[in-house]
Amino acid sequence: MTAIKPAPAARAQPVPMACAQDERKQSALVGFVLNPIAGMGGRVGLKGTDGVVEEARARGARPVSPERAARCLAALAQALAASPAKPTPRWLVAGGAMGADALRAHRLGPFEVVHQPPPEPTREDTLQTVRRFVERSVALVLFCGGDGTARDVCSITGTAVPIIGIPAGVKMYSGVFGVSPTRTAALVAEYLAGSIGLADAEVLDLDEDAYRAGRWEARLFHAARTPFEPSLTQRAKVMSDARSDAEVTAAIAADVRETVQAAPDTLLLLGAGTTVRAVAEGLGVEHTLLGVDAVLAGRVVGRDLDADRLAALLERHPRCLLVLSPIGAQGFVLGRGNAQLAPEIVARIGRGGLVVVATPAKLARTRCLRIDTGDPALDAALVGDGFLEVRVGYHRRRMVRVE
Amino acid sequence: MSAVDERDGRAHRADSPTLYERSRPGRRACALPASDVPATPLPAELARETLRLPELAQLDVVRHYTALAHRNFGVDSGFYPLGSCTMKYNPRLGEEVARLAGFAEAHPLADAEHVQPLLGVMLDLQRWLAELAGLSAVSLQPAAGAHGELTALLMMRAYHADRGEGARNRVLIPDSAHGTNPASTTMAGMIAVEIPSDPRGNVDLGALRAACDERVAGLMITNPNTLGLFEEQIEAVVETVHRHGGLVYGDGANMNALAGVVRPGDLGIDLMHFNLHKTFATPHGGGGPGSGPVAARSDLADYLPGPVVARSGEVGAGVLALVEPRRSIGRMCAFHGNFGMLLRAWAYLRVLGGDGLRRMAEHAVLNANYLLARLRGRFPVPYDRSCMHELVCEGRIEGSDVRALDICKRLLDHGIHPPTNYFPLIVHEALMIEPTETESRETLDAFLAALGAICDEAVRSPERLREAPHTTPVGRLDEVRAARHPVLVDAAVGGGGGTGAR
Numbered sequence: 001m002t003a004i005k006p007a008p009a010a011r012a013q014p015v016p017m018a019c020a021q022d023e024r025k026q027s028a029l030v031g032f033v034l035n036p037i038a039g040m041g042g043r044v045g046l047k048g049t050d051g052v053v054e055e056a057r058a059r060g061a062r063p064v065s066p067e068r069a070a071r072c073l074a075a076l077a078q079a080l081a082a083s084p085a086k087p088t089p090r091w092l093v094a095g096g097a098m099g100a101d102a103l104r105a106h107r108l109g110p111f112e113v114v115h116q117p118p119p120e121p122t123r124e125d126t127l128q129t130v131r132r133f134v135e136r137s138v139a140l141v142l143f144c145g146g147d148g149t150a151r152d153v154c155s156i157t158g159t160a161v162p163i164i165g166i167p168a169g170v171k172m173y174s175g176v177f178g179v180s181p182t183r184t185a186a187l188v189a190e191y192l193a194g195s196i197g198l199a200d201a202e203v204l205d206l207d208e209d210a211y212r213a214g215r216w217e218a219r220l221f222h223a224a225r226t227p228f229e230p231s232l233t234q235r236a237k238v239m240s241d242a243r244s245d246a247e248v249t250a251a252i253a254a255d256v257r258e259t260v261q262a263a264p265d266t267l268l269l270l271g272a273g274t275t276v277r278a279v280a281e282g283l284g285v286e287h288t289l290l291g292v293d294a295v296l297a298g299r300v301v302g303r304d305l306d307a308d309r310l311a312a313l314l315e316r317h318p319r320c321l322l323v324l325s326p327i328g329a330q331g332f333v334l335g336r337g338n339a340q341l342a343p344e345i346v347a348r349i350g351r352g353g354l355v356v357v358a359t360p361a362k363l364a365r366t367r368c369l370r371i372d373t374g375d376p377a378l379d380a381a382l383v384g385d386g387f388l389e390v391r392v393g394y395h396r397r398r399m400v401r402v403e
Numbered sequence: 404m405s406a407v408d409e410r411d412g413r414a415h416r417a418d419s420p421t422l423y424e425r426s427r428p429g430r431r432a433c434a435l436p437a438s439d440v441p442a443t444p445l446p447a448e449l450a451r452e453t454l455r456l457p458e459l460a461q462l463d464v465v466r467h468y469t470a471l472a473h474r475n476f477g478v479d480s481g482f483y484p485l486g487s488c489t490m491k492y493n494p495r496l497g498e499e500v501a502r503l504a505g506f507a508e509a510h511p512l513a514d515a516e517h518v519q520p521l522l523g524v525m526l527d528l529q530r531w532l533a534e535l536a537g538l539s540a541v542s543l544q545p546a547a548g549a550h551g552e553l554t555a556l557l558m559m560r561a562y563h564a565d566r567g568e569g570a571r572n573r574v575l576i577p578d579s580a581h582g583t584n585p586a587s588t589t590m591a592g593m594i595a596v597e598i599p600s601d602p603r604g605n606v607d608l609g610a611l612r613a614a615c616d617e618r619v620a621g622l623m624i625t626n627p628n629t630l631g632l633f634e635e636q637i638e639a640v641v642e643t644v645h646r647h648g649g650l651v652y653g654d655g656a657n658m659n660a661l662a663g664v665v666r667p668g669d670l671g672i673d674l675m676h677f678n679l680h681k682t683f684a685t686p687h688g689g690g691g692p693g694s695g696p697v698a699a700r701s702d703l704a705d706y707l708p709g710p711v712v713a714r715s716g717e718v719g720a721g722v723l724a725l726v727e728p729r730r731s732i733g734r735m736c737a738f739h740g741n742f743g744m745l746l747r748a749w750a751y752l753r754v755l756g757g758d759g760l761r762r763m764a765e766h767a768v769l770n771a772n773y774l775l776a777r778l779r780g781r782f783p784v785p786y787d788r789s790c791m792h793e794l795v796c797e798g799r800i801e802g803s804d805v806r807a808l809d810i811c812k813r814l815l816d817h818g819i820h821p822p823t824n825y826f827p828l829i830v831h832e833a834l835m836i837e838p839t840e841t842e843s844r845e846t847l848d849a850f851l852a853a854l855g856a857i858c859d860e861a862v863r864s865p866e867r868l869r870e871a872p873h874t875t876p877v878g879r880l881d882e883v884r885a886a887r888h889p890v891l892v893d894a895a896v897g898g899g900g901g902t903g904a905r
């Protein structure tokens with residue numbers, strides 16, 4: 001151990017600098033908003049509830065999100081009481097069924113209603129509420145709903161205010177949800193206690209009209225910040241290996257940088273998503289979060305490229321590496337959120353040109369990776385033996401099942 | 404102790420003051436004999452005005468360390484089923500042998516001709532280990548298991564480079580492996596590629612094949628693996644890697660299940676390490692010296708780190724020498740490795756003999772299977788088949804939401820060291836239990852009884868578990884907070900020029 005020069009009054013001032021922030025977080029303002037109709041469509045065979053509430057009700061749908069929120073809040077009350085750091089958050093909420101009722105029922109402490117919704121609330125009420133949260137500089141927004149709600153919340157918070165979702169929707173492709181209501185509660189408690197940090201996550205949503213018509217078109221809408229759930233690995237080794245998401249992505253970026261430096265005349269295509277963005281940062285180039293950029297010899301040579309421009313670039317630079325990461329919670333490496341990467345383009349790059357990156361935490365949330373370029377023969381070629389090599393750290397790779 | 408929760412820290416300090424707090428001006432613990440050589444003062448620029456050392460009477464010192472020693476827990480004080488660590492009893496004979504003056508007082512720089520019997524011990528140990536490995540040569544240099552891994556990986560690299568295949572830089576490692584495997588790989592300048600396990604807990608052959616190509620330097624495999632399971636397709640695994648030109652390295656940490664029963668070399672393993680501090684009963688408490696000798700196939704023997712002991716001159720001349728293997732990767736350790744540990748392991752091997760070693764492994768496996776059979780009904784067993792020297796179950800209890808960690812902490816109140824937990828990483832809430840062969844049926848039954856009591860309690864009063872341990876000098880620490888916000892300074896030592904940094 002490195003000798004650390006003792007500071008004379010260290011005992012008298014036991015809270016190191018880094019804790020000051022936690023002290024703030026412990027009595028932090030937290031916003032809570034519940035989308036009371038989220039999840040109704042699923043039970044009655046509608047793929048999502050946006051715009052079809054009436055029909056869902058007519059088919060006998062009952063709200064699921066209040067019950068899921070209740071499970072989370074009950075667990076949260078317990079977790080806060082059990083936490084050694086004893087966080088005592090103060091709450092901002094939407095009125096009635098959109099938050100206040102649930103919060104009151106679980107005695108989560110003082111709260112203030114910042115928006116009073118009408119008896120039949122709409123997404124406008126979610127947006128209004130979250131605007132109030134942001135104006136009041138909340139430390140965290142806890143919401144209950146699905147991808148649609150996540151998208152609404154994130155459209156206001158962006159990456160400025162961390163968000164976390166209690167999973168209650170029909171669609172949950174975004175990376176901002178806890179895996180269960182109780183797990184969400186644990187993450188909130190740990191975050192407020194200062195034990196875990198934040199990570200980037202994608203907010204995805206399907207185009208619901210297309211989805212109900214049988215087409216599955218997920219789109220990447222936003223990047224969000226969310227309390228970072230360490231993977232099993234990191235949780236187990238937390239004493240020796242308390243690494244943040246940012247450190248892991250920086251290590252991945254260093255790994256990719258090494259590959260790129262070894263092949264200076266190779267065209268580098270950077271796909272969508274937050275992990276790829278971290279790689280771009282490591283390379284010192286700007287990155288279009290929701291698009292595909294091209295880099296050659298350390299310089300951006302194309303930004304937010306469409307299929308035609310990509311094809312033209314590949315014509316000139318046949319040697320190419322394409323950096324991709326699984327997007328959202330479903331593990332799609334190709335086929336969701338990157339329609340620019342048309343089958344003929346991916347085919348030209350080939351399996352050998354794919355550089356897939358992901359943090360262990362992200363991989364822990366996905367059972368397997370998926371590829372769906374729209375061309376079954378190409379998909380089969382890319383899937384190969386059923387495993388893709390993923391870069392998970394500096395000089396660390398992992399064989400991950402792909403379908 | 405690097406960091407404790409404030410509250411617990413105070414409790415700890417209240418009943419056991421530090422030496423600095425016990426210090427009183429003018430107290431002395433010893434009187435130095437009068438110097439019989441002329442005194443030479445230090446040059447002024449090296450001398451200090453003050454040096455804050457604690458001033459204590461001998462009794463203060465004795466009480467202080469005795470109190471601390473009583474808080475220690477080791478195999479000598481109770482059951483210690485710490486999976487993957489083989490916490491077996493370390494026979495006192497080893498200590499006696501290591502303290503024999505002829506061994507203990509030998510100088511590491513002594514000429515080989517003056518320490519022939521010591522070299523004889525080393526040669527004998529090299530041979531024993533080579534025989535147990537089923538490989539041809541051994542270096543006793545590495546000072547720990549992980550150090551042995553690094554040694555073998557550097558040998559792999561040199562081997563490939565000599566054959567014009569230096570581009571091979573990928574090392575395949577099952578996801579059940581110990582964290583030192585990938586760490587050693589990156590340290591050796593290579594790339595670690597993790598291979599998933601299949602539903603039976605074996606290496607997933609499909610994934611292994613997908614990862615094998617002309618870039619593979621080798622595979623690191625632990626057999627039995629860290630799930631305590633024998634690798635059922637070991638021959639196919641080895642064949643796959645060999646077919647692609649890779650070498651197969653055996654992580655011998657789990658040799659307690661195999662020693663004298665299976666020789667890894669016979670399974671196609673090309674090189675491996677032993678943990679003398681596990682299998683061969685040398686102490687490994689307190690992070691003290693370990694020993695991780697490496698064994699290698701004949702065409703890899705030239706790469707072993709030197710020096711190794713060999714007969715020199717005419718065969719049969721009986722002169723032992725320390726020699727450098729021809730293409731040695733160089734030294735891995737000063738002098739002759741951790742010689743004291745080599746002695747203890749050698750004594751252990753000599754006492755047990757080949758048959759004794761086999762019985763050792765058989766009893767280790769028997770004890771683990773006894774526990775597995777009795778625990779199966781209590782805890783979920785994710786990969787349920789006969790185990791080898793250890794078993795892995797999930798620390799979840801029907802009708803309760805306590806976690807593996809709570810169970811472990813509560814075991815402390817029963818005077819039992821907890822099993823390894825949350826490892827291997829592929830098992831949720833893992834409890835990894837390795838009883839070793841030196842524990843009696845009564846001890847195992849007492850352990851089972853303690854776990855039974857804990858399971859009942861988990862349903863009746865789970866908060867007792869969540870708040871455990873209750874009887875240890877320090878309660879449950881907030882490990883995350885301690886890691887994130889370590890308090891590394893002790894006010895009692897403040898201002899003293901760095902002597903008290905902990």
Ligand SMILES: Cc1ncc(COP(=O)(O)O)c(C=O)c1O
Nearest residue numbers: 487547548549581583654656693
């Ligand atoms: C499977 C395995 N491999 C390697 C090691 C590393 O050995 P050492 O601690 O001696 O470095 C261990 C240690 O526990 C282990 O269990």
